[in-house]
Amino acid sequence: MRVAIVGAGAVGRSIAGELLSNGHTVMLIEKDGRKVRARSVPGAEWVQADACEVSSLEEAQLATCDVVVAATGDDKANLVVSLLAKTEFAVNRVVARVKDPRNEWLYTEAWGVDVAVSTPRVLAALVEEAVTVGDVVRLMSFRKGAATLVEITLAEDTPWAGRPLREVPLPRETVLTAMLRGERVITPTPDEPLEVGDELLFITHADVEEQLQQVLSPAGLV
Secondary structure (H helix, E strand, C coil): CEEEEECCCHHHHHHHHHHHHCCCEEEEEECCHHHCCHHHCCCCEEEECCCCCHHHHHHCCHHHCCEEEECCCCHHHHHHHHHHHHHCCCCCEEEEEECCHHHHHHCCHHHCCCEEEEHHHHHHHHHHHHHCCCCCEEEEEEHHHCEEEEEEECCCCCCCECCEHHHCCCCCCCEEEEEEECCEEECCCCCCEECCCCEEEEEECHHHHHHHHHHHCHHHCC
């Protein structure tokens, strides 16, 4: 997979390093020449250019990229890059960094953003996931908000302890993707019995999260 990362600060370089280690091709685009340090991310292609200019992105051949990551420290720049990547170069997937949480509402399909990543929101979700039992916690949104990754830890009063997954009436278009039990990661099967303390990871829709909560609550047993 070919990935373009706009912004070669600490965040952009870290993302590039992870993607390179996973075997992907990475192009870093940075406007500030002082941040163009090829030795800091060996194996990445470096382009010094203003990614908010269409001509610069054309020269960088952005259309050949499968994913664009807008990772600068400027929300305005990230939004412009996202819009250009999607509308001018038809990039399949655009991931954008939210610098100021107050601007998160702007990071939508209208600006070409497929996935918006806000560090404060992610950290808050991880804190909730670690300490919350019995409630649905949203960890991340996908596909322009059409799908969400949520987690729920089964409480001691769950009605489903000891019962197989096939008996749980999950809401429409809700898929259990993984179960965490102690140090184990379990691939869900219809006959897998649930246990108190299981952490369940679902891909679902925001409009049925409340219904999922009700199904797994003490009153959800039918």
